[in-house]
Amino acid sequence: MESIRxxxxxxxxxxxxxxxxxxxxxxxxxxxxxxxxxSNALPRNWGKFCSSVEKIVMGEFR
Numbered sequence: 255m256e257s258i259r260x261x262x263x264x265x266x267x268x269x270x271x272x273x274x275x276x277x278x279x280x281x282x283x284x285x286x287x288x289x290x291x292x293s294n295a296l297p298r299n300w301g302k303f304c305s306s307v308e309k310i311v312m313g314e315f316r
Contacts, residue, residue: 258302260288267292279303 260281267290274294281288290297297303307315 258299258306260290260303263290263297265290267295267297269294 260279261283263279271294276291276293277296278291279289304315
């Protein structure tokens with residue numbers, strides 16, 4: 255997960271679209287809680303993040 259640089263994600267991602275997706279991620283670390291969310295916009299490395307989560311949970315993540 256460190257190679258994806260999740261902790262460098264913006265706090266919010268937003269695109270002014272009427273129909274789309276919403277998402278949120280909360281990660282607890284030794285240094286505290288990291289949170290990021292979005293509406294109709296995703297971090298550039300979202301696909302890598304989802305693939306990493308799927309490996310951890312050994313199943314589909316969406």
